[in-house]
Amino acid sequence: MSAGAVDISHIFKSFRIKERKKLVIRPVLDDINLSIRPGEKVMIVGASGCGKSTLLRLVAGLEQAAAGSISIDGDVVNGPGADRGVVFQQSTLFPWMTVWNNIIFSRRLRISLNSRDEQVSRAVYRSNALVTLMGLEQSVESYPNQLSGGMQQRANIARALVSSPKVLLMDEPFGALDAQTRETMHKVVSHLFSVEKTTVMFVTHDVEEAIVLGDKIIVLSANPGRVDSVFTTESLKRDEDGIVIKNDSLFFDFKEQILSRIRETNTLRVTADLLQRVAKTLV
Amino acid sequence: MIALTNIRDSIPRWVYISFSIAGFIIPLAVWQIICNMHIFSALFLPSPERVFKSFERWTASNLWEDTYISAYRVVSGFLLAAAIGVPIGIYIGTFKMVEAMLQPINDFIRYMPASAFIPLVLLWIGIGESAKISIIFIGVFFQIVVMVADAVRNIPQKYIEAAYTMGANKGEVLNHVIFKGAAPDIFNILRVNMGWAWTYLVIAEMVAADRGLGFAVLQAQRFMDTPKIFVGIIIIGILGLLFDLSFRIMHRIFFVWSYK
Ligand SMILES: Nc1ncnc2c1ncn2[C@@H]1O[C@H](COP(=O)(O)OP(=O)(O)O)[C@@H](O)[C@H]1O
Numbered sequence: 001m002s003a004g005a006v007d008i009s010h011i012f013k014s015f016r017i018k019e020r021k022k023l024v025i026r027p028v029l030d031d032i033n034l035s036i037r038p039g040e041k042v043m044i045v046g047a048s049g050c051g052k053s054t055l056l057r058l059v060a061g062l063e064q065a066a067a068g069s070i071s072i073d074g075d076v077v078n079g080p081g082a083d084r085g086v087v088f089q090q091s092t093l094f095p096w097m098t099v100w101n102n103i104i105f106s107r108r109l110r111i112s113l114n115s116r117d118e119q120v121s122r123a124v125y126r127s128n129a130l131v132t133l134m135g136l137e138q139s140v141e142s143y144p145n146q147l148s149g150g151m152q153q154r155a156n157i158a159r160a161l162v163s164s165p166k167v168l169l170m171d172e173p174f175g176a177l178d179a180q181t182r183e184t185m186h187k188v189v190s191h192l193f194s195v196e197k198t199t200v201m202f203v204t205h206d207v208e209e210a211i212v213l214g215d216k217i218i219v220l221s222a223n224p225g226r227v228d229s230v231f232t233t234e235s236l237k238r239d240e241d242g243i244v245i246k247n248d249s250l251f252f253d254f255k256e257q258i259l260s261r262i263r264e265t266n267t268l269r270v271t272a273d274l275l276q277r278v279a280k281t282l283v
Numbered sequence: 284m285i286a287l288t289n290i291r292d293s294i295p296r297w298v299y300i301s302f303s304i305a306g307f308i309i310p311l312a313v314w315q316i317i318c319n320m321h322i323f324s325a326l327f328l329p330s331p332e333r334v335f336k337s338f339e340r341w342t343a344s345n346l347w348e349d350t351y352i353s354a355y356r357v358v359s360g361f362l363l364a365a366a367i368g369v370p371i372g373i374y375i376g377t378f379k380m381v382e383a384m385l386q387p388i389n390d391f392i393r394y395m396p397a398s399a400f401i402p403l404v405l406l407w408i409g410i411g412e413s414a415k416i417s418i419i420f421i422g423v424f425f426q427i428v429v430m431v432a433d434a435v436r437n438i439p440q441k442y443i444e445a446a447y448t449m450g451a452n453k454g455e456v457l458n459h460v461i462f463k464g465a466a467p468d469i470f471n472i473l474r475v476n477m478g479w480a481w482t483y484l485v486i487a488e489m490v491a492a493d494r495g496l497g498f499a500v501l502q503a504q505r506f507m508d509t510p511k512i513f514v515g516i517i518i519i520g521i522l523g524l525l526f527d528l529s530f531r532i533m534h535r536i537f538f539v540w541s542y543k
């Protein structure tokens with residue numbers, strides 16, 4: 001598949017929720033407009049609950065917007081499909097299939113036994129390439145519950161990419177991993193991003209992760225979610241492998257700018273006034 | 284010293300097996316002791332020895348024939364209930380429309396005693412083999428439906444969503460996710476219901492039977508042949524246990540992935 005331009009135009013989304021036994025409508029996303037170029041790696045950050053996951057689920061076709069439209073290369077999204085791969089925070093590998101069968105699942109669905117050998121071998125070739133790229137050679141015959149959290153996420157990424165989606169959607173994929181494993185995953189994924197031309201939308205609450213992996217960083221404001229600001233990482237210093245150098249004053253300043261936007265837009269801000277009031281109730 | 288009473292802690296295998304055997308031996312010993320004390324007449328509580336003698340007599344006549352025909356009835360009724368109940372349960376657990384239509388009526392019938400259907404079965408189906416099979420069927424079918432529906436509802440939504448994002452259509456989600464994912468639970472449900480099917484045997488063989496373990500128990504009751512009642516009940520118990528055990532072994536073979 002080619003290209004992978006994502007166009008998000010005037011997206012509104014709300015949820016009906018129960019508040020003090022009454023149904024109320026809570027707006028979550030309010031007029032989101034984004035235009036993502038093919039192959040761009042876009043990171044989405046923002047306070048918890050600001051609607052990052054909801055935005056990603058809308059692009060995946062797992063939720064429907066109240067208004068507005070999302071299109072991929074001009075095709076309007078109305079439901080999930082294999083042109084958009086998804087990786088969630090929690091592994092969604094099917095426990096009843098081996099890692100290999102999980103990875104080749106979407107291809108198996110579309111390639112029947114009587115289709116031409118060439119098609120089958122191409123699917124197997126791509127699956128094998130992704131297994132190698134993700135360092136899963138030793139794990140393909142295992143069942144998911146025999147794998148560590150990090151290896152499970154590697155397999156989830158390989159599975160999401162196997163049908164060469166135009167867009168890869170990742171919702172805090174390393175959020176449940178320990179710091180060391182996460183560090184390793186950053187290396188694996190930045191290499192992956194440099195070889196896979198697919199467009200990426202990546203949600204994270206870890207600003208450093210966003211800077212290291214992204215071309216562009218979008219800060220969503222909370223209640224309701226709006227696009228607050230957009231940053232690009234191109235001016236940052238990189239090493240010869242193209243990896244952002246963290247130990248650099250430019251990096252610190254950049255990170256601080258983003259963090260301050262997230263703080264600024266978080267409606268659940270802990271103010272000095274609030275702390276004082278809480279302190280009083282504790283006496 | 285081995286700690287035996289820690290919550291959920293595993294214990295050595297030999298200790299486990301010893302306790303399992305003790306669970307059978309102790310009641311047997313108590314039984315024998317009570318008989319030795321001669322408190323009750325043999326009509327109320329025959330001694331293990333008399334029960335064994337009765338077993339030998341029955342073996343010499345037609346125990347195997349009775350066992351065979353009973354197993355045939357139980358297995359047929361159970362298989363029929365499973366073949367129809369599992370798909371219906373899957374559909375109830377998957378589609379709200381089917382749930383709305385079938386779940387309330389299923390629950391309604393589920394609480395009716397199977398024995399109360401005997402007159403209707405006689406009236407509608409007659410007195411042949413299918414009548415006995417029908418009682419077994421009625422005993423387990425409605426339970427299988429409701430339990431399978433619950434098992435299917437327990438498949439996490441995230442797997443269904445993942446399948447859709449990989450381009451699966453509804454039928455493929457049903458096949459590869461809902462059915463495959465619920466299969467170990469469904470198999471366990473069938474195991475439990477196989478056990479219940481045996482418990483309906485005596486009721487089923489109230490329906491104009493002239494052979495079978497349940498029939499023999501009823502007959503023995505009429506002639507106050509208490510030892511034979513004991514034998515019949517024990518054999519039904521053993522058969523149930525053997526079926527249960529083979530289901531457990533098959534579960535371990537078929538669903539390796541569901542064990543850590
Ligand atoms: N299915 C849902 N039903 C009701 N409210 C929801 C649902 N999904 C998300 N929300 C609400 O929408 C808001 C945004 O959620 P989410 O997109 O998960 O935030 P984030 O991923 O940024 O933490 C939250 O307030 C959350 O409670």
Ligand SMILES: [Mg+2]
Nearest residue numbers: 052053054171
């Ligand atoms: Mg989220």
